Amino acid sequence: MKLNTLAVHAGDRKKLGNYVPVTTPIYSATSFFYDSLEDLDRVFADEVPGENYSRYGNPTARAFEAQVAALEGGEAAFSTSSGMAALHLALLAALTDRRRSVVAANALYGQTLTLLTKLLEPSGVAVRFADPCDPAAFEAAVAEAKPACVLVETVSNPLLRVAPIDKLSEIAHRHGALLLVDATFSTPVLLRPLEHGADMVIHSATKFLAGHGDVLGGVVVTNEEFRPVLQSLARTLGPNLGPFESYLAMRGVKTLPLRMERHCQNAARVASWLGDQAGVSAVHYPGDPRHPDAETVARLLPQGMRGAVVSFELRGAGRGEVFRFLDALKLVVRATSLGDVHSMILYPAMSSHRDLAPKHRQRLGITDGLVRVSVGIEAAEDIIADLAQAMAAMGPLEAPVAIGSQAQ
Numbered sequence: 001m002k003l004n005t006l007a008v009h010a011g012d013r014k015k016l017g018n019y020v021p022v023t024t025p026i027y028s029a030t031s032f033f034y035d036s037l038e039d040l041d042r043v044f045a046d047e048v049p050g051e052n053y054s055r056y057g058n059p060t061a062r063a064f065e066a067q068v069a070a071l072e073g074g075e076a077a078f079s080t081s082s083g084m085a086a087l088h089l090a091l092l093a094a095l096t097d098r099r100r101s102v103v104a105a106n107a108l109y110g111q112t113l114t115l116l117t118k119l120l121e122p123s124g125v126a127v128r129f130a131d132p133c134d135p136a137a138f139e140a141a142v143a144e145a146k147p148a149c150v151l152v153e154t155v156s157n158p159l160l161r162v163a164p165i166d167k168l169s170e171i172a173h174r175h176g177a178l179l180l181v182d183a184t185f186s187t188p189v190l191l192r193p194l195e196h197g198a199d200m201v202i203h204s205a206t207k208f209l210a211g212h213g214d215v216l217g218g219v220v221v222t223n224e225e226f227r228p229v230l231q232s233l234a235r236t237l238g239p240n241l242g243p244f245e246s247y248l249a250m251r252g253v254k255t256l257p258l259r260m261e262r263h264c265q266n267a268a269r270v271a272s273w274l275g276d277q278a279g280v281s282a283v284h285y286p287g288d289p290r291h292p293d294a295e296t297v298a299r300l301l302p303q304g305m306r307g308a309v310v311s312f313e314l315r316g317a318g319r320g321e322v323f324r325f326l327d328a329l330k331l332v333v334r335a336t337s338l339g340d341v342h343s344m345i346l347y348p349a350m351s352s353h354r355d356l357a358p359k360h361r362q363r364l365g366i367t368d369g370l371v372r373v374s375v376g377i378e379a380a381e382d383i384i385a386d387l388a389q390a391m392a393a394m395g396p397l398e399a400p401v402a403i404g405s406q407a408q
């Protein structure tokens, strides 16, 4: 079946007695009992499907997991209370009984970087960073480090570089490593990393999957081979997504393909409009034919679906101008996160990349005038009109002020 159909039907309509609920209910029960202890014993032994305790599995969470597994073309999925919990779970699973080493993309979500350097590294895991958009350099790092796994994001934040997942899976496997892909920015509508050889796909379900700004969640999708290790770790660590959140996430995913179409159409229009503005000195958007990864984009992403996030630089702007621009917005929401139905805007130098030294940020290309928009599903004209009026309201440039020194 096609993705649009799977999104609406997969995971739902488990038979209960002689009736079937049309959508999966919220099972708030923490424990489940059976007519006989023999029956419960068989469930504990994983001989028959069934529930015993919600940390081991919950029917609402399982329905959401089945839905996302169907969209990703995976065989097993584990939902978690946040995207970070999903990343932690996947990394621990990939490191279990394997080499104590990870090669990761050099541009990663900030807390993922912290997870690698502040939690895994001190516990004896060697962590090395390389540029996934330079496959030769990436392979050299993997060959030298001989890692248990490679961790990359499909689309980097905030500069929106697109990783060649197909080439990276060949590289990882050539050197005996697993490929873990954080596909939060692309979603299965744009790219299904398992089809390109990835071993585990991770999502912050908080973003496009749930899509309405009301659920914090995550999910790891994988193949049968890694089900036992993920299941065992999940049962021990207890990073579970609660039943209410599972319900909301599942409800969100039903409209994911529809939303992504509109998100991507709107993002293309916003990017094109931004490119024509004198006050904008650079636009970062995977749909731009001059994008540095245009070849990868054309090979891996569907025609006309280049993502919903656009970053751009306000010409010559520093903190003062960016703050005035953001404060003048009336429709686009000034808030951290992305992937919601409403457009959202964020200032990386103040938020996601705040902890980096200004020089490090500059080296990464994250200038003091860079902002990132997650383009929502409103009418594109209204989003553009809001950006236009806020740019006009921003006023003339001031003398630059270093971020970091004033960002408390």
Ligand SMILES: Cc1ncc(COP(=O)(O)O)c(C=O)c1O
Binding pocket: 082, 083, 084, 085, 109, 153, 157, 182, 184, 185, 203, 204, 205, 206, 207, 216, 217, 218, 337
């Ligand atoms: C690419 C990416 N991965 C993971 C996360 C973490 O997700 P969560 O906030 O659900 O823990 C984020 C959060 O912004 C993200 O952007």
